[in-house]
Amino acid sequence: MTRLALHGGEPLLKPVERPKWPNVTEDDIEAVTALLRRGEITYNGSEGEVQALENGYRSLLGSAHALAVNSGTSALHSAFFGLDLRPGDEVIAPAYTFLATAMPVFTCNAVPVLADVDPETGMLDAGGLAAHLTPRTRAVVVTHLMGFPADMARITAFARAHGLAVVEDCSQSHGAACSGRPVGRHGDVAAFSLQAKKQVAAGEGGVLVTDDRRIYERAVMLGHCIDRGEQDVTSEEYGAYGRTGFGLNYRIHPVGAALARGALSRLDAVLTARESNYSLLGALLEAIPGITPPVRRDHVDRVAHYVSYQPRYVPGELGGLPIDVFTEAVRAEGVPMSRPTSPPLHREAAFQSATWHTGTYHPGDNAYRVYDGTEFPGVDGYLARALRLPVYSDDRPGLMKGWAEAISKVVDNAGELLARHASGAPAAQGAG
Known part of the structure; x- marks a missing residue:
């Protein structure tokens, strides 16, 4: 196995310019x-x-x-x-x-x-x-x-x-x-x-x-x-x-x-290019344990990939390796992977207070709902597994293949990642 960049090996990919958007002509x-x-x-x-x-x-x-x-x-x-x-x-x-x-x-x-x-x-x-x-x-x-x-x-x-x-x-x-x-x-x-x-x-x-x-x-x-x-x-x-x-x-x-x-x-040309990139990436991810493309239900006719492509992590296929450890290792290989950061609405202050809007909004005799942040297991399940990759609007088959190869490298070394995490050893050992 090739040594992970997170553990001192060479990153598989060189830095690539982030997507430029909007494309003003x-x-x-x-x-x-x-x-x-x-x-x-x-x-x-x-x-x-x-x-x-x-x-x-x-x-x-x-x-x-x-x-x-x-x-x-x-x-x-x-x-x-x-x-x-x-x-x-x-x-x-x-x-x-x-x-x-x-x-x-x-x-x-x-x-x-x-x-x-x-x-x-x-x-x-x-x-x-x-x-x-x-x-x-x-x-x-x-x-x-x-x-x-x-x-x-x-x-x-x-x-x-x-x-x-x-x-x-x-x-x-x-x-x-x-x-x-x-x-x-x-x-x-x-x-x-x-x-x-x-x-x-x-x-x-x-x-x-x-x-x-x-x-x-x-x-x-x-x-x-x-x-x-x-x-x-x-x-x-x-x-x-x-x-x-x-x-x-x-x-x-x-x-x-x-x-x-x-x-x-x-718009049509942009969506066609995005679908070409991420259909290719999705097909490649299907063959890699621990990660799967975004779910595309039968009712979907056309996807209009937005700013982030969001595959899903499957920790059970990698021995329970924590998602943050996996993401850190993938990033070290040169893949700009991240996780969603915006909180769901029921964890925003506006939905956890019964008084913030007093004097501004008046729902008559029907009270506004208040949440404690624990009500929606579906949201928790989605965010626990969601990953993010940037969306490119020009043809990038080489980049998609490179991302898949780097992710596969991390998956091949998942056992070592898990062992280091379990022992409490520091992940990053420096390059070289």
């Missing part, structure tokens, strides 16, 4: 420059680059309506507001997700109710939703995590059976698809983030999509007014209020819209 620069030359740095309605971006999402998804906004969080807030949530209404949300999936529920004076996730995928567990139903439940929000689609057929079937709305948080999954449809087309309303790490990047921005005219008009009114309100809020119910809206300004900047429009035109 000369066409993007020209589009932005053209805006500046024209002095086109704000829009009052759906026009110019904003209109082009919204048309692009309508075309991509086949949705009736698309609304560009200044962030994915604003898109989610607009989605919840669009549902016309009332004080005390409850929205079931995954306990493991980015905070923006659930936090805007508070601003609607509604109650986010956290639910467990599938320990193999990290996504909302459709089988556990019934345990959170109450007479106040109005909606379910689901995150398509790390570019992998959630099981929308099961989630929407549950929601329809109980008269619930479905919000899709597609922030990490532009272009992904499941059960024959793109993500964003399974629920009542969907939100996409255009933040700089996303597959479609504007720096900051977001897009809401829906077929429901009432949801759309309420979303427009929340963050738009005057021209856009008069342009799009035309129903008998809301038409008189389109000019003022609700006083917020969620408009996307034209420069961000131009960058996102360019990125959207390249």
Whole structure:
């Protein structure tokens, strides 16, 4: 066996430049420059680059309506507001997700109710939703995590059976698809983030999509007014209020819209390259004990690999070697492996206090939920085994093979790693 770098051997791989993202092209620069030359740095309605971006999402998804906004969080807030949530209404949300999936529920004076996730995928567990139903439940929000689609057929079937709305948080999954449809087309309303790490990047921005005219008009009114309100809020119910809206300004900047429009035109090529890289890596990992590719369920049609590829550790195949020891050894060989660091929502202070929001949000006579951090074994199971590798958007077969070879080297030396760990001997002995 070749000596591990962690124990003084030579690292198998030389350092490689981290992925560069977003990929701003000369066409993007020209589009932005053209805006500046024209002095086109704000829009009052759906026009110019904003209109082009919204048309692009309508075309991509086949949705009736698309609304560009200044962030994915604003898109989610607009989605919840669009549902016309009332004080005390409850929205079931995954306990493991980015905070923006659930936090805007508070601003609607509604109650986010956290639910467990599938320990193999990290996504909302459709089988556990019934345990959170109450007479106040109005909606379910689901995150398509790390570019992998959630099981929308099961989630929407549950929601329809109980008269619930479905919000899709597609922030990490532009272009992904499941059960024959793109993500964003399974629920009542969907939100996409255009933040700089996303597959479609504007720096900051977001897009809401829906077929429901009432949801759309309420979303427009929340963050738009005057021209856009008069342009799009035309129903008998809301038409008189389109000019003022609700006083917020969620408009996307034209420069961000131009960058996102360019990125959207390249989305298919980006996803194809990412899928090529990580399909190869996944096939290689299948043959290596102790590590397995991310679970890809039968409902998944297309993965839109986000910023991290997350294989799963299988300690039982390596004699119980702790995951942190394994990760350290792999990193020493030149593979930029890490572990997820963001805490799940039920361990955030906002979900462990009954008083932090006093005077700000008022859920009527229905209390906000408080958690002690131990409620969701699925989350714990997922995080206990999740690993992270960076995602490259250009063809890197050599790098994928190198990563697999380095991981295999560590696995071949797992017995020595385990013995050193058990004896308490220091892992690193210095190179040479």
